[in-house]
Structures are given as C-alpha cells and as structure tokens.
Amino acid sequence: xxxxxxxxxxxxxxxxxxxxxxxxxxxxxxxxxxxxxxxxxxxxxxxxxxxxxxxxxxxxxxxxxxxxxxxxxxxxxxxxxxxxxxxxxxxxxxxxxxxxxxxxxxxxxxxxxxxxxxxxxxxxxxxxxxxxxxxxxxxxxxxxxxxxxxxxxxxxxxxxxxxxxxxxxxxxxxxxxxxxxxxxxxxxxxxxxxxxxxxxxxxxxxxxxxxxxxxxxxxxxxxxxxxxxx
Numbered sequence: 001x002x003x004x005x006x007x008x009x010x011x012x013x014x015x016x017x018x019x020x021x022x023x024x025x026x027x028x029x030x031x032x033x034x035x036x037x038x039x040x041x042x043x044x045x046x047x048x049x050x051x052x053x054x055x056x057x058x059x060x061x062x063x064x065x066x067x068x069x070x071x072x073x074x075x076x077x078x079x080x081x082x083x084x085x086x087x088x089x090x091x092x093x094x095x096x097x098x099x100x101x102x103x104x105x106x107x108x109x110x111x112x113x114x115x116x117x118x119x120x121x122x123x124x125x126x127x128x129x130x131x132x133x134x135x136x137x138x139x140x141x142x143x144x145x146x147x148x149x150x151x152x153x154x155x156x157x158x159x160x161x162x163x164x165x166x167x168x169x170x171x172x173x174x175x176x177x178x179x180x181x182x183x184x185x186x187x188x189x190x191x192x193x194x195x196x197x198x199x200x201x202x203x204x205x206x207x208x209x210x211x212x213x214x215x216x217x218x219x220x221x222x223x224x225x226x227x228x229x230x
Contacts, residue, residue: 020070020071020072020073021066021069021070021071022069022070022071022122022123022200024069024183024199024200024202025065025066025068025069025200028065028068028069028202029062029065029066029069032061032062032064032065032066033062035058035061036057036058036059036061036062037058039054039057039058039061040054040055040058042054068118068122068202069122069200070121071121071123071197072121074125074195074226074227074228074229075195075228075229076193076194076195076228076229077229079129079194082164082165083165084128084194085127085128085169085209085211085215086125086127086128086194086195086227086228086229086230087114087125087127087209087219087225087226087227087228087229087230088114088124088125088126088127088171088207088209088227089114089116089120089122089124089125089201089205089207089225089227090114090116090120090121090122090225090226090227091114091115091116091117091120091206091207091224091225092114092115092117092222092223092224092225093112093113093114093219093220093221093222093223093224093225094113094114094115094206094221094222095111095112095113095221096110096111096112096113096217096219096220096221097110097111098110098111098213099111101170101210103134103158103160103170104133104134104158104160104168104170104210105160105168105169105170105210105212107213108213109170109210109211109212109213110210110211110212110213110215110217111208111209111210111211112208112209112211112217112219113206113207113208113209114206114207114208114209114225115206116201116205116206116207121227122200122201122202122205123197123199123200123227124173124184124197124198124199124200124201124207124227125195125196125197125198125227125228126159126161126171126192126193126194126195126196126198127169127171127194127209128161128163128169128192128194129163129164129191129192129193129194129196130161130162130163130164130169130191130192131161131162131189131190131191131192132159132160132161132186132187132188132189132190132191132192133160133161133162133168133188134158134159134160134170134188135157135158135159135160135184135186135187135188135190136157136158137156137157137158137182137184138155138156138157138158139155154174154175155174155175155181155182156172156173156174156175156182157172157173157182157184157199158170158172159171159172159173159184159186159198161192167212168212169209169210169211169212170209170210171207171208171209171210172207172208172210173199173201173205173207174201174205174206174207174208175201175205181201181202182199182201182202182205183199183200183201183202184198184199185198185199186198186199195227195228195229197228
C-alpha cells in the first residue's frame with residue numbers, strides 16, 4: 001500500500017494445540033461448576049426424570065466456560081529480521097484501514113482489526129517486542145465489537161509499545177456486547193517479547209493494532225489469524 005521501505009512485515013504461520021487454562025478463567029470456571037451443580041440439584045427436586053437432561057445442560061455450560069479460557073501454547077515465527085509483527089488475538093480480520101492516531105503513535109497509521117467470537121481463544125499476545133510506554137484502561141460502552149465506533153466508545157485498554165527500531169505500535173483490547181471485561185498485566189516500563197502473553201478479553205471482543213503507515217501487511221479482511229503466530 002506504500003512505496004516506502006516497510007518498517008514491519010506481517011506474515012502467517014500455523015498454530016499449536018497444547019491445551020492449557022488461562023488463570024484469568026479460574027473464578028469463572030468455579031462459578032460455572034457451582035451453577036451446574038445447583039442446576040442439577042434443583043432439577044432433581046422437581047423431577048427425577050429430568051436429572052440427566054439437567055446434567056447435560058450443566059456439563060455443557062461447564063465445558064463451554066473451560067473451553068473459552070483455554071490457553072494453547074504458541075510459538076512465534078523466526079524474527080531474524082527483527083521487524084516481524086504477529087496477530088495479538090485469534091479471530092477474523094474485519095478491517096484494514098489507513099487513518100490517523102493521536103493517542104500514542106501521533107500520525108498516520110495502518111489499523112488492522114481482529115474480531116474474536118465466543119468460540120475463539122481469547123488470550124492476547126504482544127504483536128511486537130519492545131518497551132511498554134503506555135498501559136491505560138478506558139471505561140466505556142458495550143457496542144457490538146464489529147461496530148465502527150466500538151474502538152472509540154467501548155471499554156478498552158490502550159497498550160503502546162516502542163519497538164527497538166524506535167517505531168511505535170498501539171494495540172487495543174476492546175470489549176464487545178458480550179465481553180464485559182478487558183484484563184491486561186502490563187505496566188509502563190515493562191519489556192515484552194514477540195508473541196508474549198499479556199492479557200485476555202472475556203466472552204467475545206475485538207483487538208485493533210495500529211502500525212506505522214509504512215508497515216507491509218500480509219493479511220486481508222476475512223482472513224483467520226492466530227495470536228502469536230500469524
């Protein structure tokens with residue numbers, strides 16, 4: 001999209017499937033387990049004939065919550081050039097646009113937006129290596145994640161990282177209509193590595209990555225991406 005020499009290149013790789021559970025999900029899993037047990041107990045009191053359907057519903061709820069908080073191992077691509085950017089989230093690329101950022105990059109940027117459905121892995125990973133210069137939480141609304149104004153109005157985090165080259169990248173965790181909480185574990189001054197785990201957004205959401213305008217993007221709208229590897 002630009003004739004300038006690209007500061008970053010974005011490319012794709014495959015994922016690994018080792019299943020782990022995100023610590024941020026422990027309380028939700030415990031709550032789901034309690035709800036499942038209580039549900040089965042209530043159903044048993046109403047009618048013994050409904051016990052097994054109740055068990056099926058309770059087990060289904062628990063399995064869904066456990067699956068939502070899965071945290072598979074990811075291996076970032078070889079970054080011998082030092083200029084690789086990876087996807088910060090699993091999901092589908094819904095938009096790639098050129099715009100202006102006045103929050104952190106301060107200038108023209110190329111924004112890549114990824115939508116996470118409730119079935120995607122929701123653990124988020126740093127798209128670049130570097131030093132954290134911004135780590136802010138912004139309360140807000142809960143528009144659907146694909147709404148054009150969700151990145152401006154919804155509850156979100158603003159994470160600004162300066163790459164070793166000096167380039168700045170801003171990425172945002174954006175809560176959606178279902179996702180009601182963004183969680184991140186970064187603070188100003190922290191150093192992050194490529195694809196390093198830094199947080200999670202609960203139950204359906206969106207992530208935006210604002211790259212330097214000269215970044216060469218190798219993904220397209222509609223493409224599925226994998227956090228830490230694509």
